[in-house]
Amino acid sequence: MNSQEHPLLRLHLALFLLSAGLIGFQLEQMQLLALLQWHHFAYLVISVALLGFGAAGTCLALFREALLRHLPLLLPLLLYGCALTMAIALPVLQGTVQNFDIGLLLVDPLQAGMLLLAQAVCLLIFFLGALPLGLLFVSHSSRIGSLYCANLVGSGVGAIGTVVLMYFLLPQQLPGLTALLCWLAGLLVTPARRFWPLLAAALSLSLIAAAVTHSPALKPSQYKAISRTLDLPGARIVQNQPGPQGLIQMVTAPNLRYAPGLSLTYSEEVPETRSALFLNGDWFGAVLKNGGPLLDASVSALPYTIIGKPARVLILEAGAGTDVIQAVHRGAARVTAVEQQRKALELAMADYGQEVAGPLARSSVRFAYLSPRTWLALDRELYDLITLPVVGTFGGSAGLFAMQEQYLLTRESFAAIWDHLSPDGLLRVSSWLDSPARNPLRLAATLAETLAAVGVDPAGHVAAVQGWDMITFVVKRSPFTPAEIEQIRAFCKQLQFDPVLPPGVQPEERQRYHFSADHAFPEHLAGLFSERQRQRLYQRYPFNLQPVSDNRPFFSQFLRWRDIPRIFRLMGERALPFLELGYVLVLLSFGQMIAAAGLLILVPLLRLGLPGEKGVPRWIIPYFSGLGLGYMFFEIVMIHELVLYFGHPIIAAAAVIGSLLFFSGLGSLSSARLPALFSGHALAAALITVLLLLYNFLLQPLLQQTIALPDAWKTLVFLALIAPPAFVMGMPFPLGLARLAESNKSQAAWAWGINGSVSVVSTGLAAIIAVELGYSAALLLAAAAYGLAAASGYADGKTA
Amino acid sequence: MVELQLKGRDIDDPSALRAMATVPRHRFVPERLQSQAYLDFPLPIGFGQTISQPYIVAYMTQAIHPEPHHRVLEIGTGSGYQAAVLAELVEQVFTIEIVPELAESAGRRLRGLGYDKVVTREGDGYHGWPDAAPFDAIVVTAAAEFIPPPLLQQLKDGGRMIIPVGSPFHVQHLTLVEKKEGRITTRLLLPVRFVPLRRAK
Secondary structure (H helix, E strand, O other), rough: OOOOOHHHHHHHHHHHHHHHHHHHHHHHHHHHHHHHHOOOOOHHHHHHHHHHHHHHHHHHHHHHHHHHHHHHHHHHHHHHHHHHHHHHHHHHHHHHHHHHHEEEEEOOOHHHHHHHHHHHHHHHHHHHHHHHHHHHHHHHHHHHHHHHHHHHHHHEEEEEHHHHHOOOOOOOOOHHHHHHHHHHHHHHHHOOOHHHHHHHHHHHHHHHHHHHHHOOOOOOOOHHHHHHHHHHOOOOOEEEEEOOOOOEEEEOOOOOOOOOOEOOOOOOOOOOEEEEEEOOOOEEEEEOOHHHHHHOEEEHHHHHHOOOOEEEEEEEOOOOOOHHHHHHHHHOOOOEHHHHHHHEEEEEEHOOOHHHHHHHHHHOOOOOOOOHHHHHHHHOEEEEEOOOOOOOOOOOOOOOOOOOHHHHOHHHHHHHHOOOOOEEEEEEEEEEEEOOOOOHHHHHHHHHHHHHHHOOHHHHOEEEOOOOOEEEEEEEEOOOOHHHOOOOOOHHHOOOOOOOOOOOOOOOOOOEEEEEEOHHHHHHHHOOOHHHHHHHHHHOOOOOOOOOOOOOOOOOOOOOHHHHHHHHHHHHHHHHHHHHOOOOOOHHHHHHHHHHHHHHHHHHHHHOOOOOOOOOOOHHEEEEEEEHHHHHHHHHHHHHHHHHHOOOOOHHHHHHHHHHHHHHHHHHHHOOOOOOOHHHHHHHHHHHHHHHHHHHHHHHHHHHHHHOOHHHHHHHHHHHHHHHHHHHHOOOHHHHHHHHOOHHHHHHHHHHHHHHHHHHHHHHHHHHHHHOOOOHHHHHHHHHHHHHHHHHHHHHHHHO | HHHHOOOOOOOOOOHHHHHHOOOOOOOOOOHHHHHHOOOOEEEEEEEEEEEEEEHHHHHHHHHHHOOOOOOOOOEEOOOOHHHHHHHHOOOOEEEOOOOOHHHHHHHHHHHHHHOEEEEEEOHHHOOHHHHHOEEEEEEEEEOOOOOOOHHHEEEEHHHEEEEEEEOEEEEEEEEEEEOOOOOEEEEEEEOOOOOOOOOOO
């Protein structure tokens, strides 16, 4: 094909649209799967997308001549195919995804089949999109610079544009739009007066239109909280609010009641809720009807029995406003409610309406719609009471949230909260009880270490009260007085709770009403407040109880490899649920991706001969795998840092993916124009190594120093930070390819293949490294990977 | 099932074992899963609900100390299996299910199998069954974040209530509620052979 057939502008535009569509589709799938199932499927989406790109590269290497021969016909057909599969994937697959039972994955082969089918369809879409990209590059190699630029700018615009659209469109409406982008790309490269491509255009457009207009309502897994609520008679969704952070839905159900931590002595009617809110199908909060008396009789009322009417209350992650209602009901003079999910809190407050309008005004409530960590960084006020949301899930989650980053529960977060307490201020944090105990013990360990780190003896400052299903901790900035300890005892006696932790509480007081399965639980809890016993318990407990940090913010991840045999010994065949499904899924998908990358990318390339044979040099293995691993690890680390910095996972992912691709693209373009002195492939990789090592020390402090700036300034800081390494990261790949340019095509194919396969497995590997060693280790490994590439490139230079 | 999954673990109440051996579990699971009915695993019955694994059903049955003269209330009929097991042991079982489809199919199934001792009702379990109260035992198979006050009021003095707590495929623990002379105590029971950890000295 030549430029006359497809004028250059149309080619570039097609490439731009296709790139925007592919990246947008990737982000949409991450959000859709978080809604239909759970968020950890995001890892699978990224891996499968990269696998599709890798497999397309291999296909191109093997069948290049044949593909190029039929290019005028093939190009539009592939694009229409990609667009069509994007549009119909959801209607076709929804049943599969919805009926997929994660709990049955390990025992029912049908479940594995469903997961594989969903992955295969996703793989097909990315393969159909990636192949035309590669074909365009190959067929117009003389224009590679500007085409690459169109590709990267398209990706960047696609990422940002999709995030913007997520504010306005429901998750099921977005794939139709991205499908249209790919369809338009197809139209731009469709030769005039050719019957088959035009027929394909018409057919695919009608099918896309049909899929979009008949897109079924989303039905999350039957095990998600929203599905179970909607099964109640008379339940209905009354509000749908889309957004990049997820779909917020408000449900009214005549029989829905909510009273967590309620005393068993409470004998009044528990009123039905006004409504319940869900975020991505998961429980977000309830809008209570006359909630004051209920909240007075729950473990969460503990701090108010000590403090009376607090002057200033800070509510972190206010959710649907229950803690706000409690604070105003208890006569707080001034309440600050911090919540990232603005729409959800606004909906809840509107639903409360007149019932709380008076108290809200009296208590002078102000709302801050940002992440709690950002608020803690920018706020300078001191508070008499700070409350956190309940930790864990009622009934446990079988480890589904093991991979969730929870920055509000890290050491750094509790240290910041401590700094915001007034001299006699209180922090309240509750946890659902689990068995064997993990959440309450890790929470206690975090509180103990936070206090120890600021030179305070934790034993005199922490009280805890236990109900039948929940435990509430209260941390006081000054030591508890004997009078306050008596108040806690009286509170417990009245509501039949157990005082597990006030200083001076006798062992027999700790389990009067509520007995744990593990009789040693109260002792373990108390022991965590003594340095020596804490360390011993860390060592001997069959789960990891050590506090988490911003570097490894996985509060719900308790599994240690070395404890697995012991857990099986203790629990026999019922140990399986304690293996933490979220993490197990990442491990399984990592293994699956190794196999898939090998089978779909590397094995087919054996036809071209192995590296080291037939003129394919050995250095390309460490060089191109180092580049693949280093790039992906840097991307994952940056997304992690940005989640804390900007407070939104999808925005972080879009910003990092978009800007990394954009600046790398500029780097690639520039690499061809650099003076010979700077253009060595080893030198570029070495430069990145140095930069990443530097970032290992500079990145976190810089982000922490600027986290309180307005968003616009933060965006500038982020761009200034990501641009230098991203720019240089764009260079080693084309420079390495250029080094191979003069030899046969197998070398380039192997370079693409190795890079692609390592990228595919790096996503899962980075997550595993983050859990086991922390994100800073992942950044160091990224530096080491580029170091390996530099060394092998240098060795190549010496042998040349 | 009884020999392999229940005896030899901590299910030793002969009447509970007999009831488990009598009730045809395969009649309470969806047709496509009948071949797996006697495996020690919970199975989906639709609407986000499961039929608990045999071991948990036996454990809960044993935990409430059923006697032939007992009247038992069950909140959350589900497939009707737990009610059928209880019906083998006690005088009468009252069971409430809030999901109309499940209530209807469980009622039909129990009647078809001749479980006349089981009285079913579609409705909100929050209110319990005041007309039939008080109960010697209450089984709450659809646990909520709080225990409805009416249920505690309808539990006889000396009565026992059992609540499985966990996700659909994994009962994490069972809460046993006991009411004695106005004092309500709870005890978490772990349905595994969990050896309490030695003290960290």
